[in-house]
Amino acid sequence: MRAVLVGIVVAALAWPASAAAAPKRLRAFDSCAALVTYARAHARPGLPIRRDGMPDAVSGPEAAPDHSTTNVQEAGVDEPDTVKTDGRRLFAVAGGALHAIDVRSAAPRRLGTLALPEGGAHELLLRGDRLLVLTQLGGFAVDLVRIGYWRPRTLLSEVDVSDPARMRVVRTLDVEGSYVTARRTGATARVVVASSPRVDEQRWMPRATLTRASGRRTAARLVRCRAVRRPRAFSGLDMVTVLAIDLEKGLPAVDSDAVMAGAETVYGSRGSLYVATRRWLDPRTIATGEAPRLRTAIHRFDTSERGRTRYRSTGEVRGFLLSQWALSEHDGHLRAATTEVPDWWGGAIGESESHVTVLRERDRRLVEVGRVGGLGHGERIHGVRFIGDVGYVVTFRQTDPLYTVALGDPESPRVLGELKILGYSAYLHPVGDGLLLGVGQDATEQGRRLGAQLSLFDVSDPRAPRRLHQRALGSGTAVEWDHRAFLHWPATRLAVVPVDGAAAGFEVGRGGIVPAGTVSQPGWISRSVVAGGRLLTVSESGVHSSRLASLDTGAWLPFTEGAP
Numbered sequence: 240m241r242a243v244l245v246g247i248v249v250a251a252l253a254w255p256a257s258a259a260a261a262p263k264r265l266r267a268f269d270s271c272a273a274l275v276t277y278a279r280a281h282a283r284p285g286l287p288i289r290r291d292g293m294p295d296a297v298s299g300p301e302a303a304p305d306h307s308t309t310n311v312q313e314a315g316v317d318e319p320d321t322v323k324t325d326g327r328r329l330f331a332v333a334g335g336a337l338h339a340i341d342v343r344s345a346a347p348r349r350l351g352t353l354a355l356p357e358g359g360a361h362e363l364l365l366r367g368d369r370l371l372v373l374t375q376l377g378g379f380a381v382d383l384v385r386i387g388y389w390r391p392r393t394l395l396s397e398v399d400v401s402d403p404a405r406m407r408v409v410r411t412l413d414v415e416g417s418y419v420t421a422r423r424t425g426a427t428a429r430v431v432v433a434s435s436p437r438v439d440e441q442r443w444m445p446r447a448t449l450t451r452a453s454g455r456r457t458a459a460r461l462v463r464c465r466a467v468r469r470p471r472a473f474s475g476l477d478m479v480t481v482l483a484i485d486l487e488k489g490l491p492a493v494d495s496d497a498v499m500a501g502a503e504t505v506y507g508s509r510g511s512l513y514v515a516t517r518r519w520l521d522p523r524t525i526a527t528g529e530a531p532r533l534r535t536a537i538h539r540f541d542t543s544e545r546g547r548t549r550y551r552s553t554g555e556v557r558g559f560l561l562s563q564w565a566l567s568e569h570d571g572h573l574r575a576a577t578t579e580v581p582d583w584w585g586g587a588i589g590e591s592e593s594h595v596t597v598l599r600e601r602d603r604r605l606v607e608v609g610r611v612g613g614l615g616h617g618e619r620i621h622g623v624r625f626i627g628d629v630g631y632v633v634t635f636r637q638t639d640p641l642y643t644v645a646l647g648d649p650e651s652p653r654v655l656g657e658l659k660i661l662g663y664s665a666y667l668h669p670v671g672d673g674l675l676l677g678v679g680q681d682a683t684e685q686g687r688r689l690g691a692q693l694s695l696f697d698v699s700d701p702r703a704p705r706r707l708h709q710r711a712l713g714s715g716t717a718v719e720w721d722h723r724a725f726l727h728w729p730a731t732r733l734a735v736v737p738v739d740g741a742a743a744g745f746e747v748g749r750g751g752i753v754p755a756g757t758v759s760q761p762g763w764i765s766r767s768v769v770a771g772g773r774l775l776t777v778s779e780s781g782v783h784s785s786r787l788a789s790l791d792t793g794a795w796l797p798f799t800e801g802a803p
Contacts, residue, residue: 268467270465274464308324311723312507315424319364321333324775328341330400332355334799339351344771353408366486370406371396371428372395372398374418375417375418391417392413393430394411394413395414411490412449414447415445419479420505426485426546427483430484431505433479444461444478447459461478469499478497485545504560511551514538532580533558535559537555539553552605553605554573554605554606555605557594560577561621570628570649573598574625575597576593576630579592592615593614593634597652609651611652613654618636619636621663621679622663625646633679636686643657657704665720674697674707677694678736681711691716693709693736694706695708707749712738717765723766731787733774742767760776760783765777765778773793774790781796781799
């Protein structure tokens with residue numbers, strides 16, 4: 240079985256596509272023949288699939304103030320989710336279908352249902368009367384060389400929801416490759432798709448098929464060969480494509496950009512999209528048993544113009560990123576929180592430490608201008624939040640140091656304060672008045688986890704952070720790994736967290752973390768939103784509407800007519 244190093248191409252759809260000026264750090268291919276020659280030269284047997292040393296596995300308008308939106312990292316940068324609302328209508332993915340619900344009154348009302356492709360995981364982006372449904376599809380394929388390998392596909396569906404009772408698919412774009420994530424700023428959605436070359440078929444470029452409502456199909460390469468860029472040092476052959484889609488025009492993509500490297504973490508600000516990946520580890524180094532000292536490459540794309548995506552620069556930091564929350568752009572600088580030794584490296588985690596690195600773009604490069612290290616010796620990062628020029632970093636192995644990092648001087652970042660408590664916070668959310676709410680796990684002095692908890696921190700003086708209150712939640716909550724499951728409604732200081740299938744509400748303030756009520760309904764609640772002055776909780780079975788003030792009475796609407 241031939242193996243290929245994981246890489247990325249952030250690419251442009253050829254319907255049309257425009258190429259940005261070639262950067263100094265990355266090289267563009269002169270022709271398709273040059274790309275194929277390069278790919279063949281590097282696609283030799285024996286190369287590891289993963290560059291991080293891990294074993295391979297088979298593998299509308301902006302929100303109105305009267306309703307909540309998806310809990311996102313950056314204001315003005317929407318993220319895909321399974322539930323979207325504009326305050327009048329709620330759209331939810333459940334049971335393999337798209338459901339439209341009228342949420343303007345106390346009792347939600349079913350408007351319409353649209354079947355979605357079977358066997359896929361679906362997410363939504365909403366702009367006015369256009370929904371973009373992002374679907375991960377795929378299946379096992381068999382050829383003469385590989386038996387039972389995974390061949391992923393990404394299906395983008397443009398859905399007209401102007402009449403929710405008659406939702407219709409206007410166009411679809413079927414792309415070879417895995418759906419990674421997406422971001423929306425204004426009318427432009429940028430979708431990231433990762434794809435692998437079909438070495439045995441001599442297929443080096445992924446393809447995509449556009450299907451219109453009439454049934455007419457058009458197939459094309461996902462990116463023009465001359466628009467593909469590669470690092471000076473070989474970093475893999477896979478392609479990760481960033482498609483820029485104008486939601487007011489619909490599919491296909493209007494522009495894109497391409498780079499040959501790897502993609503693991505995606506972070507978007509109002510004017511940038513960052514794609515990061517761990518550098519490949521030399522198998523000879525791994526064989527020595529020494530703890531790997533990973534480095535992460537970060538590529539920046541300019542997204543400040545509607546409908547355009549342009550490659551701008553590339554940089555590198557020590558260690559690996561926990562998630563998108565480990566990156567933050569502020570006043571022209573990128574901040575990155577990383578841990579040097581991965582926790583899967585057995586006992587070597589004892590040698591680990593974490594850093595916050597500050598980078599700035601210079602001459603097509605992301606250049607390190609400042610760094611502070613020494614965070615959490617023998618631990619790894621479990622939670623990160625950047626707010627303005629202060630960073631909050633949580634590391635954990637047995638106890639939970641919460642570090643506050645001053646970033647006002649990008650060239651001289653420094654640790655301001657440190658708070659050691661038991662357990663950790665995996666998600667941090669500002670709740671006003673100098674307070675930070677942490678969602679994570681309580682733990683013993685030996686680091687044994689005891690269950691989910693909320694912690695309220697006073698960070699008004701970053702030199703002396705304090706935990707004011709804590710409250711046990713239950714066995715666990717999805718907020719630890721999916722921030723979109725968390726709801727904060729500042730108007731009533733309400734925080735809602737899914738816990739053991741229900742939705743637990745709390746009034747959060749300096750006075751404490753006070754229970755505001757619990758909502759239970761058929762199915763496990765995964766999302767909570769506010770619309771029409773009421774709390775709407777969504778499960779696979781349906782939508783429940785509760786009074787926002789007390790969460791005690793409400794109305795239940797199943798997605799399927801006649802269901803309990």
